[in-house]
Amino acid sequence: MISSVEMVLWAIHHATTLLFGVFASAALCGIEINRRHALELVGVGAATGAAFSIANVVGGELFARQVYPLVVHLPLTVYLCARYHLSPLLATLGVTSAYLSCQFSNWMGIAAFAATDSQIAYYLARIATTLGVFAVLLHWAGDIGPRLAIKSPTELGILLILPLVYYIFDYATNVYTTLFHSGSVVTVEFLAFALCAFYLMFLAVYLREYEEKETAERERWMLETRDSAAIKELEAWRQSGRELSILRHDMRHFLRGLATLIEEGHTDEALKRIDELCEAGDRTAVRRFCANETVNIALSSFNSDINRNGITANLRAAVPETVHVGDADLFSVLSNALENAITAASAAPQGKRFVDFDLRLEDGQLLLLVSNTFDRAPRMVDGMPVTRHAGHGFGTKSIKLAVERMNGNCQFRINGDRFELRAVM
Secondary structure, eight states, X not given: OOOHHHHHHHHHHHHHHHHHHHHHHHHHTXXXXXXXXXXXXXXXXXXXXXXXXXXXXXXHHHHHHHTHIIIIIHHHHHHHHHHHOOOHXXXXXXXXXXXXXXHHHHHHHHHHHHHHOXXXXXXXXXXXXXXXXXXXXXXXXXXXXXXXXXXXXXXXXXXXXXXXXXXXXXXXXXXXXXXXXXXXXXXXXXXXXXXXXXXXXXXXXXXXXHHHHHHHHHHHHHHHHHHHHHHHHHHXXXXXHHHHHXXXXXXXXXXXXXXXXXXXXXXXXXXXXXXXXXXXXXXXXXXXXXXXXXXXHHHHTTHHHHHHTTOEEEEEEEOOSSOXXXXXXXXXXXXXXXXXXXXXXXXXXXXXXXXXXXXXXXTTEEEEEEEEOOXXXXXXXXXXXXXXXXXXXXXXXXXXXXXXXXXXXEEEEEETTEEEEEEEO
16 A cells, blocks of 8 residues: 555655656757746646646546646647747657656666665655756756757757657557567667667768858858958058058159169169159059049959959949948958959950949949859859859858848849849948
């Protein structure tokens, strides 16, 4: 006959296990366990616990265990989906993972009973283990839960396999039948098979995710490097322009210095200074295409590349002195667009190397059209050109990101024998 102490411990054991499952399921789904959520979850635990108790009174303990998924797990899954707008995959993963975690207390209870042959020791071990695992799991779930909440359906499906298989296996062989205790080799070995299958699938997904993360991080670093280089180049051109302006202003002093060198017979030094001045002037000469300094610098910085590669370029700009977009982002878009266009056109046959550039302000928006010829048409994937060479292809991504930072949009396309970039900023 069951003693009153055992009955009390039985009730406490089921209550702590039920609340453990409810709270652990929510935490593993990324739900913050604050005061309001905790009170709601206690209410869910009380409602499902009452349903379990009624089942136990009506049909006995075995019947209550058999309907447990219907009166506890299913309502909890539906509640998590409806209350917190979770996907059924995530909610099921949370519930089945919490169920799997209950096996810690089950194992400890069985060990205590085997050592003492006492039902009281069994319940005490299960209650203590449940409370300990609950504290650890809540702390751990605070870190892992939010990460699970942003996983893709494919990843959630892979992660769900092991706890779901164990859940079905446990009920099929322990609750609804006695197959597990029959000693059948197929039954005993099934979990090992399921574990191996889960591990291989998890490994495949993990490696793919890791590689994609590494690629994304490398691309992010490359894009930041390009943006930083563009900003430095813009500032370098501005600084050179300021220095040349000062030099032009003080040209009489420069000429007097040259005259002194020549009078003293230092003609080589004088010629060297003249060459340096000419080289600096050629290198940093900024043509005036429009009233905007940033646009003028961006277009002028590629003059030597255009001439060196025998490209026929038609560069047009109608932009006022001040515009509504930042200089750094604007320079990044223009310099990357011109660099890509010149690189592609340079690979085309002689006589077919063309770059057309048109930038203008209309109705408060900057409209950009850059078109160029090419040797081989780029492959387009999801509206973006895909490079055939490793280490390239960041220019178009930099353009897209910079345009988006300016709340604009851009389009890349192949139009006949031309590759076109259209952007609105």
